[in-house]
Amino acid sequence: MRIDYTKVNMFWERGIIMSSSVIDMLQLEYQRFSAKEKEIADYVMRNKSSINNINIRDLAAYTNASMSTITRFCKKVGCSTFVDFKIRLNREVDQPRNQTDFFIRTQQIHNDIINATAEMLDTDRIEQVVQYIKKARRIYVYGLGSSGLSALEFKYRLMRMDIVIDAVTDSHMMIMSASLLGEDDLVIGLSNSGRTLEVSDALNAAKKRGSKVVGITNFDHTPLSEISDLCIFTPDIGRTGDVNFINSQLAIIYILDVISLLLLEDEHLLNARQQTLKALYSAE
Secondary structure, eight states, rough: OOOOOOHHHHHHHHOOOOOSSSHHHHHHHHSSSSSHHHHHHHHHHHHHTTTGGOOOOHHHTTTTHHHHHHHHHHTTTSSSHHHHHHHHHHHHHHOOEEEEEEHHHHHHHHHHHHHHHHHHHOOEEEEEEEHHHHOOOOOEOOOTTTHHHHHHHHHHHHTTHHHHHHHOHHHHHHHHHHOOOTTTTEEEEOSSSSSSSHHHHHHHHHHHOOEEEEEEEEESSSHHHHHEEEEOOOGGGGSSOTTOOOTTTTHHHHHHHHHHHHTTTEEEEEEEHHHHHHHHHHOO
């Protein structure tokens, strides 16, 4: 396979190691696709199990695109040709699911998301976030809706480690708190789409005050990823192929689990957590 070194260099310049997964690249590059390329990507993700059985003319017909557009699309995700694209995609596609047993289906979806998150995980970036947390005077986690629930979960975990942290789930309060931050503070923004303007506006305000800004999101080339000093990417639940699956926070919680475990390698943080848990148990 020929590698697009222009794309590789672009990713290195941004501090992002290019994934060898076609599905990961379809997600990360999605915001940079043209409208027609987004249609092609959407079609591929909806029909990824059967793409291997069609040729480039078929895909062009199904998506009302030209064959040259299909070829350019394949090159944008690091594949030299449509055949190369099909081969690599076919390697990543799982075996057919049991669609009738809801218990097995739910387990499969959870496994898929966890495995995809682990494969996308940049360990250097995770370790850098851990260092940011340890050095920060105070930490704010911003998130709206379901992401706000994840922000609260992270707050409760780190509070037990004697870390000064708050979760902000109201857009007005985000701007207010960001306006009072300084160079020793850290802000973590949670948004699956990366386009929750209230979150990215608050992160921008915090960055202007000199604070470190970390984003956790599904997509690159979004307001959240662009404003972040460091961004951690997670798989989009749309990759499961099940439109009824509603747990949009599973991948984010996995990331927060990893960060929490790494923090607890610190003896002071571990002792603080044990002390707070002991106090909680004795109060019951």
